[in-house]
Amino acid sequence: MTSTAARTGRLLAVSDLHIGYDENRALVEGMRPGSDDDWLLVAGDVAETVADVTWALKTLAGRFARVVWVPGNHELWTHPRDSVTLRGAARYDHLVEVCRDLGVTTPEDPYPVWDGPGGPVAVAPLFLLYDYSFLPEGCATKEEGLAYAHGTGVVCNDEYLLHPDPHPTRDAWCAARVAATERRLAALPEDLPTVLVNHYPLHRHPTDVLWYPEFAMWCGTALTTDWHRRFRVEAMVYGHLHIPRTTWHEGVRFEEVSVGYPREWRRRPEPPGRLRPVLPRDEDREDPAR
Numbered sequence: 001m002t003s004t005a006a007r008t009g010r011l012l013a014v015s016d017l018h019i020g021y022d023e024n025r026a027l028v029e030g031m032r033p034g035s036d037d038d039w040l041l042v043a044g045d046v047a048e049t050v051a052d053v054t055w056a057l058k059t060l061a062g063r064f065a066r067v068v069w070v071p072g073n074h075e076l077w078t079h080p081r082d083s084v085t086l087r088g089a090a091r092y093d094h095l096v097e098v099c100r101d102l103g104v105t106t107p108e109d110p111y112p113v114w115d116g117p118g119g120p121v122a123v124a125p126l127f128l129l130y131d132y133s134f135l136p137e138g139c140a141t142k143e144e145g146l147a148y149a150h151g152t153g154v155v156c157n158d159e160y161l162l163h164p165d166p167h168p169t170r171d172a173w174c175a176a177r178v179a180a181t182e183r184r185l186a187a188l189p190e191d192l193p194t195v196l197v198n199h200y201p202l203h204r205h206p207t208d209v210l211w212y213p214e215f216a217m218w219c220g221t222a223l224t225t226d227w228h229r230r231f232r233v234e235a236m237v238y239g240h241l242h243i244p245r246t247t248w249h250e251g252v253r254f255e256e257v258s259v260g261y262p263r264e265w266r267r268r269p270e271p272p273g274r275l276r277p278v279l280p281r282d283e284d285r286e287d288p289a290r
Contacts, residue, residue, distance in 0.1 A: 009037025009065065009116050011123070011195065011279040015239025016045040016072065016258035019056050023262045027273035028056050033064050037116060040064040041123070041278065043239040043257055044072025044199030049082040054098055061102050066112065068105040070125045071095060072199040072240060073218070077161035088165030088173070092127070107181075111188070114195070118279030121234050122188055126198040128178055128224065131171035134204050134216035142171065142217075149214045156218040178223045185231045193234045195278060201238045202227045205249050206256060210241065228252040235278050244268075244276070 012033070019025040033040070040060055046053045046069075053075055061067045075095055078087045086094050099106045107127040114121050132142040139145040149155050158170070167173035188194065196202060200220040207216040219240060228236055228249065235253045242260035246253060257276040259265060265272040 009033070009035045009039070010277050011039050011041065011114050011116065011118065012064075012275040013041040013043060013197070013237045013255060013257040013278050014259060014273070014275050015043030015199065015237075015256075016242060016260050017042070017047070017056060018045060018074070018259065018261060019047045019052050020049075021262050024259060024273075025056075027259065028059060031060065031063070031273060031275065037065050039066040039068065039114065039116075039123070040275065041125075041195075041197045041237055041257075042067060042069045043197055043237055044070050045074045045239060045258075046072070048074050048077050048079040050084040050095065050098065051082075053095065054102070057099060057104050058102050061104050066105060067103075068112070068123055068125050068197060069099055070107055070197050070199055071127055073156070073158050073162055077157070078163055079161060087163040088167065090165065111184075113192075114279060116279070118234075118281075121193045121195050121279065123195050124185060124188075124197065124231075126181055126196060128181060128198055128200065128202075128221065129170060129174035130200055130218055131174040131221045131223065132217045133222040134207060134219055136214045136217070145214070145217050149217065152212070152214055154212040154214050156215065158218055174221055175223070178221060182227075185227070188231070190232075193232045195235050195237060196227065196231065196233055197237045199238060199240050201241070201254060201256070202236055203249055203254070206238070206241060206243070206247055206254060209243060228254075237276075237278060 046056045096106045096108050107125045111122045111124045135145045136148050164170045164173040202224040207219050233252050237255045239258040242258045244258050
């Protein structure tokens with residue numbers, strides 16, 4: 001864990017940049033901090049190719065005091081458009097090395113401490129995946145859930161593009177990641193709050209509004225259901241669902257910070273590509289006139 005004194009500025013977040021779309025790439029080109037002390041949390045799904053991920057994170061790292069990245073499922077795809085053909089854990093490790101070359105914090109690095117307004121908090125980037133435990137109603141096993149999803153035609157492209165090598169399955173990879181991450185979080189000082197950043201929500205409740213509820217199987221794991229309570233969470237930052245909003249569960253704030261695809265953000269009233277304040281929250285900031 002490292003401490004960085006950021007006496008001013010904000011802890012901001014965004015996810016699901018999907019810069020393979022020209023409109024989304026333009027949004028990234030326009031993203032700027034409000035002050036030299038702002039940090040940016042990037043909660044996955046930057047792009048499908050290593051080159052695009054590198055461009056986006058390099059661009060943002062050159063502007064923000066610190067950029068913290070976690071992988072989404074799209075970065076982990078071995079996509080036919082990508083010249084980098086690494087699979088599974090080897091692909092993830094390669095992306096971590098890319099980030100380190102850019103000065104971007106990853107789930108494999110010491111957790112930085114935000115000491116700015118709303119802090120101190122340990123900012124913990126997580127890479128946990130999913131294990132099909134968010135089952136559709138009436139399904140008791142992964143196999144039943146997948147059969148149901150295939151029957152509806154709602155099947156995540158991960159089934160074809162996200163390889164778990166060297167783990168036998170994606171859920172086995174998830175179990176290994178959860179166990180290792182749980183040990184790291186448990187070792188944090190007991191009086192230090194946290195901001196947990198993961199591509200997927202740590203609790204199932206944000207998936208309750210999905211138009212296709214069977215898609216929840218690719219949205220997290222029940223193994224983290226109590227983490228927001230166990231690890232003194234000030235805010236849980238995630239993406240993946242493309243439903244940007246704030247929810248509260250058992251007194252803990254969950255922030256979905258997706259940009260999403262152009263066809264999605266064009267329908268929203270707010271300007272696209274807005275960076276979500278995590279700390280301090282907009283309503284927590286003091287009125288300078290007072």
